[in-house]
Amino acid sequence: MEQTLSIIKPDGVKKQIIGDVIRRFENRGLSVKAMRMLQMTKEDAMGFYAVHKERPFFDSLTDFMCSGPVVVMVLEGEKAIALNREIMGATNFKEADEGTIRKDFASSIESNVVHGSDAPETAKTEIAYFFSSLDIMA
Numbered sequence: 795m796e797q798t799l800s801i802i803k804p805d806g807v808k809k810q811i812i813g814d815v816i817r818r819f820e821n822r823g824l825s826v827k828a829m830r831m832l833q834m835t836k837e838d839a840m841g842f843y844a845v846h847k848e849r850p851f852f853d854s855l856t857d858f859m860c861s862g863p864v865v866v867m868v869l870e871g872e873k874a875i876a877l878n879r880e881i882m883g884a885t886n887f888k889e890a891d892e893g894t895i896r897k898d899f900a901s902s903i904e905s906n907v908v909h910g911s912d913a914p915e916t917a918k919t920e921i922a923y924f925f926s927s928l929d930i931m932a
């Protein structure tokens with residue numbers, strides 16, 4: 795069993811598709827082990843996406859991520875990190891496979907509805923960014 799961090803980004807919350815997104819995860823065998831709604835500050839978003847701080851889109855991305863509430867979740871399942879990213883689809887929704895969350899709901903390369911950890915190490919640090927061990931169900 796593996797755990798990964800999922801975020802329904804501000805555009806997904808505004809579009810009222812929280813339920814649709816979670817339905818897709820559960821349909822594919824991922825279980826929600828922790829969940830919380832929150833609004834990040836600019837500093838929170840900059841810390842979360844620090845790996846991208848040299849990228850040209852960093853300022854816009856971090857503005858977007860603190861522009862409204864998000865839903866943060868710990869998802870658990872077999873190969874949860876890769877499976878979550880498969881369900882999400884490619885970063886650029888125009889390149890995303892049919893039936894993925896981003897193909898169906900994203901409106902730009904930035905407003906792409908969901909975030910998912912990309913490796914075991916990042917999953918661990920990203921989960922700890924939002925949750926304490928007491929928040930995560932066994």
Ligand code: RTP
Binds near residue numbers: 912
């Ligand atoms: P994420 O981290 O959010 O799960 O997305 P990802 O791995 O598929 O993509 P990543 O390269 O990590 O980029 C993080 C987020 O930055 C925004 N982005 N904007 N304007 C642009 O060219 C651009 N490129 C990326 C997207 O919101 C992307 O998900």
Ligand code: MG
Binds near residue numbers: 910912
């Ligand atoms: Mg990423």
